[in-house]
Amino acid sequence: MNVEVLVIPDCPHSEPAAARVRQVLTELGLDDVEVSTRVITDQVQAERTGFTGSPTLLIDGHDPFTEPGRQAGLACRVYRTPDGFSGLPSPGQLRQALTSEPSQTRGDTRTGRVHEGKHGP
Numbered sequence: 561m562n563v564e565v566l567v568i569p570d571c572p573h574s575e576p577a578a579a580r581v582r583q584v585l586t587e588l589g590l591d592d593v594e595v596s597t598r599v600i601t602d603q604v605q606a607e608r609t610g611f612t613g614s615p616t617l618l619i620d621g622h623d624p625f626t627e628p629g630r631q632a633g634l635a636c637r638v639y640r641t642p643d644g645f646s647g648l649p650s651p652g653q654l655r656q657a658l659t660s661e662p663s664q665t666r667g668d669t670r671t672g673r674v675h676e677g678k679h680g681p
Contacts, residue, residue: 561590561620561658565597568614568634573647577615584654606632613637615648617657624657625649 563581567574578597585593600611610616612630614637616623625639641650649657 561593562618563593563595563658564618564621565595566600566609566611566614566616566618567597568636569599569601571614571636573615573636577617577648580648580651580654581617584651584658587651588655588658590658600634603632603634606634617649617654619657624660625653 563585565574565578565581567577574597578595581595585591585595598609600606600609600614605611609618609632610623610626611632611634612623612626613633613635616637617625636647638645638647639649639653641653643650
């Protein structure tokens, strides 16, 4: 599994997002999964990676929290959690995203195209 946290420069949620991901991975017994952080600095990078706000979490290149119709861009991101809106997904939401199988149809975060099948392209 590959987990990447995409952020804009000086994002106040950059460190908390990476820390929350690591915490949930540890709780799941997946301490060996590496979590990397990448700073997105321009619109071209945002569009290429499917970045829809900071922080964006990619699990094996897929954004499990993507919202249909949301445009790529350099902005802060707000997540809908059980406790209301937040700058980060809840630990429970992360746990679910990290343990669920990829959906049957998912969008490619690099191109925006939808791929059929359990494992994408």
